[in-house]
Amino acid sequence: MAATEATNAADEAYDVIVLGAGPTGENVADRAHAAGLSAVIVESELVGGECSYWACVPSKALLRPVTVRSEARRVPGFKDAADGPLDAPAVLGHRDAVVSYWKDDGQVRWLDSAGVDLVRGQGRLAGPRRVVVDGGRVLTARHAVAVCTGSRAVLPPIPGLAEARPWTSRDATSAKTVPGRLVVVGGGVVGVEMATAWRALGASVTLLVRGDGLLPRMEPFAGHLVAESLAEAGAFLRTGVEVREVRREAPGGPVTVVLDSGEEIVADELLIATGRAPRTEDIGLETVGLRPGSWLDVDDSCRVQGVTGGWLYGVGDVNHRALLTHQGKYQARIAGAAISARARGVPILESDPWGAHAATADIRAVPQVVFSDPEAAAVGLSAAEAERAGYRVRVVDQDLAAVSGAYLYADGYRGRARIIVDLDREVLLGATFVGHGVAELLHSATVAVAGEVPVERLWHAVPSYPTISEVWLRLLEAYRG
Template sequence: MTEAIAYDVVVLGAGPVGENVADRARSGGLSTAIVESELAGGECSYWACMPSKALLRPVIARADARRVPGLCHAVQGPLDTAAVLAHRDNYASHWKDDGQVAWIESIGADLYRGHGRLAGPRTVTVTAADGTVTTLSARHAVAVCTGTRAALPSLPGLADAKPWTSREATSADHVPARLVVVGGGVVGTEMATAWQALGSQVTLLVRENGLLSRMEPFAGELATDALREAGADVRTSVSVTAVERNGATVSVTLDDGSTLEADEILFATGRAPRTDDIGLESVGLEPGSWLSVDDTLRVEGSEWLYAVGDVNRRALLTHQGKYQARQAGAAITARAAGVPLLATDRWAAHVATADHGAVPQVVFTDPEAASAGLTLAEAEAAGHRVRAVDYDLANVAGSGLYADGYTGRARMVVDLDRETLLGVTFVGPGVGELIHAATVAIAGEVPMDRLWHAVPAYPTVSEVWLRLLETYRG
């Protein structure tokens, strides 16, 4: 057997999470190897965050412009589809990872291309495309940063129907005349918004009774109204029972016995961890499972194995995964240096706590939906004594200046015992840029009487903070 190449840290997965773990480990003086079977840069760079937002930005910009006097008449025509797709291609680096590889080299980490698998404690084998196998050993840590993949339901005919997943939806080179989208979460709602605006006739099928079910109910209600106004057919409380492709046409059977026909069908029905073929069985873990970790991102029961980002299921968001990576890298570096870690210090550089209660998220639809922390239902289910404070964003001075007929809502969820915020949700044009203030207030546990002295600039949409606080104070 070929002798293993030794590193201090071996990282499985060169997406944004793996790259950040490697960067933190290298900055701490640890030798680091990164293993990647696809493109360095990962899902976010090529099939998720970047290409999806590049598709959506022209859609949202046009929608905003259509609400501005003096400009609205100039933007009534269709989008330049070729230009939008070219813009998307540019942001996806044309699905080439030269830039990401150069960055990995610049931090002094070694990139191994191939399929990485655990082969026992602190050992990883890498099988390259030509079949060559390289064995790596880790003195201090192996970090699993392999992310997630689209989870497809078990439906008759689905495999042969060649359905789109999030990857095809963000990288397609043509606009299907008719597109069925299954799933009313973030991916389904965003992609329905994008492709309807690009020229598809979208039918959105949602098993729940509304869109964006993990946010406040009004987020899904306003998103539904906007999609229908744009021409999409949104159907709730409906399920797909079978799919069949006949040439260029997809036939979709619903649970009420009716059928639909489309050119493409997108399933946005959840995610599954990419842990089914990474050798978990060699270290006593179940292949295909989510990996449970402590707040230093170390796998429970292990002294050397870390699981960072989506694979631990704490918060399936790129920015949260990168945050976890920074914390994990600090923890690995400290342990390698023999520094005792105080797990009780929730503000320490090596402890991940932000993914418990202050998670921000923006859904880039028209209107945008942005949230941080808990919804009212989540706060009540967790046993908090809370009060929801609502405000109509249309009644904020800056909203009317932002757009004629501005439609939106705001809610903050207040912990009545501690007089701090547990959650904030904004829905309306441009609200994505408001959410970091809410994140700071929640993570910093800023008392309500101190927030009163954080004066928002006038006339901006952020004046909603003043209106929410006035409503709370009565």
């Protein structure tokens, strides 16, 4: 049955039912089908999910011109040509094109080619292995139901905030015009990336952060370097502040943000980027003994704990292990393999942390890039996390600007690199890079951390000259002494 033809009113049985057609759900269904199981996806919005239309893809389309211009301004012979403002309508038009103008025809065609059926509507659990879709259609699963419904932005309980209709991450990545004044609340990835993009597109941006710096889940130097760059770009950063109240007198009118000090900041738009919650509040969890709206507690094969029969899986953001698209797709490959193995009666390799049925990387080797200006990229544990976990470590830092590839890349290059070495095993526990072009440097570190490559063997991985990756040699030299 083709993806666009799954419209029969009668109850239907599939081997695997997937709730949510984002990248995670698509990959669960694809892996199940590739293993010979029948699969159907139930989706209430667009096939392709949050990442394709309101997160990773549109945000990077907005940010790419920013980083290109920033780097070009530091290249002799090109500086003057790159001095003008960005063409905001062209940037927004390109953003619209890369999200297919918020139409999912291409994604539906992919599902069809992959042999996965599609049912449009809100799917809700109705007891074990049973899903009811809007309109009364009933689907039953022979082997598994996978919840891949993702997460949503959360508005904190600030007086007047909901009534002011602030931007969430979806609004920030899909806005049709550049606001004159934008206040961003939150210093994490979304806050930093959107402050970077909209400031470069011409908005006056004020970034409000409760803590003492940006990107609190990364090494402190990452947030410091990104904050310096935002300030140089003309953004206003306020740390250690809280929002006490928000007022908007008329729809579409200016919004007033009142700080805990009593100070008032007036803007045209307000972006709240302070956290996310699982999209599990309306999927029938109560019918299988789970609390609606909760994160799903799963084992390493992504099977939900506390559900009799072991047929329910929670994959991607909903299990709160690593709220990143690439980690959701990774978990989907693991869950798909586990579902198909259990369906065939094949033993699950639960004792092998790096085996086919255990999502280990989302605990030990999570890579993430913040597409700010400069980029910040990290994998594995930070120094503080490693020490809290009880490892005996050595922290090795290097100035990225000191390698030949960096000063050839751009005049005035600024950046820093750090590795965390487990002294007992002499393998890397984590790495962080900040600077232009470091996003493409991260996968080498991810391989080293996930593969637990001994430092002595890394010594034989020779970086090409003159590239920014030569910082690996400098880090290893500093470690060896």
